[in-house]
């Protein structure tokens with residue numbers, strides 16, 4: 001197998017070696033339960049506290065505002081459900097069309113349970129319309145949940161402006177920051193955010209650990225009801241090794257925020273290289289307003305999976321849509337929400353970099369990608385904009 | 401990631417017979433079969449060169465837009481076809497295509513079906529048989545084991561008045577594999593049951609409305625009662641005015657109760673064209689029941705020959 005060139009960091013990331021080193025002793029030497037009444041277990045409470053402080057520091061939050069969870073999905077679910085339980089009379093939720101399934105599918109489920117959900121639309125750059133938000137907000141709105149940055153396109157929402165509007169209507173404000181944490185500086189002290197989700201495996205900690213920020217004062221009822229762990233906000237014996245890892249990863253992420261510009265330079269090199277070398281390609285989303293590590297590019301006339309499997313031959317890992325969408329046959333709901341034509345929709349690829357990405361790797365991608373795209377376009381019956389069959393079909397789609 | 405056989409990957413990386421067929425000799429015919437669309441995410445053009453005298457496929461090539469298994473299936477198909485007699489080729493099944501690739505993941509079986517359909521289309525064209533429209537299976541994928549969408553499952557539930565997920569499995573297989581989609585099928589059944597209940601209520605309401613009008617006729621609203629009785633001699637203008645009136649005073653208030661609304665768009669002969677809005681406008685089946693309810697009211701109130709079309 002050729003060396004792996006991993007450009008799928010929005011799906012998951014490699015565990016940082018320092019993170020791994022920090023967590024390993026909690027599987028072997030220090031396997032105690034922090035709740036125990038003996039030193040062997042009890043001493044572990046200290047490291048959990050330290051990790052909590054590291055995570056709090058990355059967010060500009062207080063330690064008591066951090067609840068450890070098992071993943072981003074749990075954080076999202078716990079946040080929305082807690083917000084609803086805190087305001088039992090309010091039956092309306094606002095979110096966007098482009099959220100992660102952890103939010104969207106939960107909202108669809110809640111609609112069945114009698115809640116009304118507004119899914120804010122986005123324009124071709126992936127941005128919501130403030131007027132639509134204001135028009136949707138009422139005294140009945142319990143929670144507004146908007147992601148900080150989109151996992152597929154990297155587009156960043158103007159979270160604080162949204163939060164200002166939300167606060168005027170007295171709703172709680174949840175932000176899925178799974179993709180933003182470690183890539184954008186966050187400061188809960190000056191923020192309008194009430195609840196914020198993050199996930200360990202997107203910031204070089206392992207899978208199976210995450211955290212939820214709960215602003216002091218917000219009434220939070222647990223999703224997992226059980227013991228007194230996490231001050232009763234999440235039952236279940238602590239995933240100590242995971243928590244230690246998340247703490248260390250948060251500390252490293254904070255250090256790395258200063259040098260995030262390097263990722264952006266590489267991302268831009270990759271993107272500009274692709275656009276220059278391959279005709280009929282375009283950047284999806286808002287080029288001027290997105291995560292520094294993400295590039296989503298539409299290659300017309302061909303299908304994403306075929307591109308991914310061709311790149312895989314060279315050890316290059318990327319993704320088409322989100323990992324979830326590429327396990328099903330549907331085009332990505334995010335790209336669809338941008339209103340992209342079908343000729344681009346199915347052939348869009350996301351490259352997402354990390355602090356481990358090197359310039360040599362980017363050069364290698366730029367070397368092989370044009371050939372891959374060329375070969376697949378040769379195979380395609382729609383290899384130019386004016387292929388009759390394509391024209392016919394686009395008309396048919398428009399007519400629908 | 402899909403579990404593709406080495407054979408699938410081999411065909412994907414080195415597809416056989418790609419492109420068009422441009423050259424033919426005396427006594428040969430070139431035909432093309434095309435299926436799929438760019439919207440569905442896969443599309444295939446299959447080109448065949450047929451020797452008219454021996455009825456044999458002398459060459460087969462393809463152009464495919466789609467995933468790795470779509471490309472591999474097309475490539476394998478062209479290999480299977482070369483040298484076959486046309487009538488034999490007609491018997492080729494999608495299973496044979498999949499088997500020639502050492503199998504396809506269940507979720508990707510549709511790629512082999514696409515191959516078989518393109519072949520059918522090409523041969524039908526060759527024989528001059530008109531092509532049926534294949535059902536477009538768009539919608540959300542519900543059963544991954546058998547690749548079945550909500551659109552199809554809902555249609556089967558409606559057409560056969562199914563009430564349990566187990567019945568759905570018997571009809572279209574969905575749910576019969578790993579069974580993880582059974583709760584989703586339950587949800588679809590519930591959705592349709594609720595929809596049908598609402599539709600019945602709607603219909604009852606419209607009948608009620610119509611009867612109410614009928615009983616009020618002699619007493620209160622003078623204008624309308626006179627016009628209703630002289631339906632046969634209505635001028636076109638009178639007809640439109642009356643339709644508009646019934647819509648405004650009787651139909652829209654009822655629709656509004658359920659968050660819906662409508663607008664009169666045009667009247668062409670006896671066809672009343674309306675625009676449905678609000679709560680009910682998105683859903684095809686409730687549009688249908690609404691349309692019928694509006695039609696019933698207008699027939700009763702204005703002219704029995706009226707039909708309603710939603711535009």
Ligand SMILES: Cc1ncc(COP(=O)(O)O)c(C=O)c1O
Nearest residue numbers: 071072073100102151178179199
């Ligand atoms: C924006 C966003 N939210 C939530 C999640 C879910 O996180 P996890 O995989 O930790 O459950 C993801 C992961 O893909 C994500 O990108």
Ligand code: FES
Nearest residue numbers: 543544545577578
């Ligand atoms: S997904 Fe339907 S049976 Fe497995």
